[in-house]
Amino acid sequence: MPTESAMNGGIGTESYAKNSRYQGGAVETAKEIITEGINKNLDIEKLSSTSVDTFRIADFGCSTGPNTFIAIQTIVEAVRKKFETELSDSRVPEFQVFFNDRISNDFNTLFASLPPERKYYAAGVPGSFYERQFPKDSLHFAHSSCTLNWLSVMPQEILDNSSPAWNQGKITYSGEKKEVLKAYALQYAKDLDSFFKARAQELVCGGLMAILVPTVPNPNSDLSSITFPSYDLLGTCLIELAERGRFDAAKVDSFNLPLYYTYPNELKAIIEKNQDFSIERIEVLNVRSKHQTDPDPKAFSLAKRAVFEGLLQEHFGNEFMDELFDLYAEKIKETAVPSNPKETSMITFVLVKRVLRMT
């Protein structure tokens, strides 16, 4: 079954809008590098020869804001300035911005919080970014931040108790089983390939795409050194709830986070396989040092709740969510996970250009 649940909607205490400072940090950190990328790599002359009256931008996996608005603002300003400088004020196109996320995303909240002073026409586009969402050659700039670590579906073997990749008692691939990691990695490569194939159709030649991908450092020989203490701890909480009789232990076995953290070398190899894009820049952003995850256990628990609650509700029902995330906050406090240096997640920035297809 495809993973369909989106980030927590609304603007309440448990909403993504109120609990996405870490993701916001990524966007803030990327501002400069995106502006630089547009200055250096957007070929205005070439684009304008095909008469761009409207410059179309899409943010894939936008959720509910405000991060998406900050990212879009950066892009619109950089492109506008480039048009003004290289051509003239009168040649600046109008901007149309498409906010994309899953159908279950809270678009009502997104629309209600659109910046009133924005200088672009806004639209929401519901649907999975692993598929086509836009007409051919209709976008000039694509953006996606902190979303390309989500799998489109869970690989079946993970959930199959007769498979060597059965991930019993765990909710992610952190651990010793190589088969589990492999199943996740294969699905990820397939998904990312779908993402790039779809975007290659949608972007005009010369169009740019900036992606901020949650990754882990390039591994040495020992892939099993990749661990996610914070996810393991969430798994432990689920097991404890099962022990308290809230649901069957088998429920935990059949639940896995559809998340995979690729590493820069693997990411680069997947993109290079797609001949429609050239990599203009790839680098690891130093997000963590500038935008520390909130060390307060309750805030840390809330941030994870905003992201995973929908997914967990679908599987376990919604009556255990308060208990689960209270327990999680407690365990976070006991183990001091947020400041644990073993948590290896980082963000890799990639800027690609849609090249002319050789057919």
Add this chain to the structure above:
Amino acid sequence: MPTESAMNGGIGTESYAKNSRYQGGAVETAKEIITEGINKNLDIEKLSSTSVDTFRIADFGCSTGPNTFIAIQTIVEAVRKKFETELSDSRVPEFQVFFNDRISNDFNTLFASLPPERKYYAAGVPGSFYERQFPKDSLHFAHSSCTLNWLSVMPQEILDNSSPAWNQGKITYSGEKKEVLKAYALQYAKDLDSFFKARAQELVCGGLMAILVPTVPNPNSDLSSITFPSYDLLGTCLIELAERGRFDAAKVDSFNLPLYYTYPNELKAIIEKNQDFSIERIEVLNVRSKHQTDPDPKAFSLAKRAVFEGLLQEHFGNEFMDELFDLYAEKIKETAVPSNPKETSMITFVLVKRVLRMT
């Protein structure tokens, strides 16, 4: 203050989605005439000379469906067939459809009910259709059904107890006061002018717009013969609630429905004032005879609730809505308003083409 509330969201008993059969009747009735209009008036050769890779359609005031999906399906099919017939299968463009309504519209419900088998890319566009919502020259076909009877704001003099146009004790202009009717009509002309000015910018030259406008028959000399028994009855219910002590009587005086029903001659004159459009067809649709308003009092009350509840809640608070619409259903039953021949609302269809601007 601009009127901001939208139709009732969701898919429950009181939702617009479940209570818009009359509006659906208009869309059904217009199917044939829209298809005909596209066949006769869409200049494919001319459009395709400007290389239409994507054919862009917008529905202004779409609400939550299903009516909007039926209308869009009709338009997409007619355009597709025309391309196939006049050019070739390979020249059929991709379709992108924009669903527009106020920011407070329930886009989440709209997106969740998008037809899965649709052959177009969908997007939602939040914002008032009395203002620009799209980039210049970006639309090929615009549509709007049963929405162009809403005013963008209430004219101030209606609410001013020192003005001859003060509409005390009434919630619409049905009645004897000419000043009230005049204030409504002036605001309407202004709003419709804004609508056409905005669409003229957004539509490409040769682009078409089909509007289904709730109207009344062309009046004779006696404008005050225009009456709306069903709205008057709703006003009576509000006064009765004030008498029951639910709210102050002044609350009713300061409430007016921001609805104006123009008549074919007036509509034509307003459109003709705008030099950017040529009227290709204008005619009254025989909706009522084919799609009678539900004569069941409860259903009639629900249909009005789906449309006006948001507006009434804003003004009177939400605690009286059940009482109000129960009372309304009772009064409908007593007076047999739904089958009252004095209710003169009908629907006028207009097809316009965006002509080359003479500058």
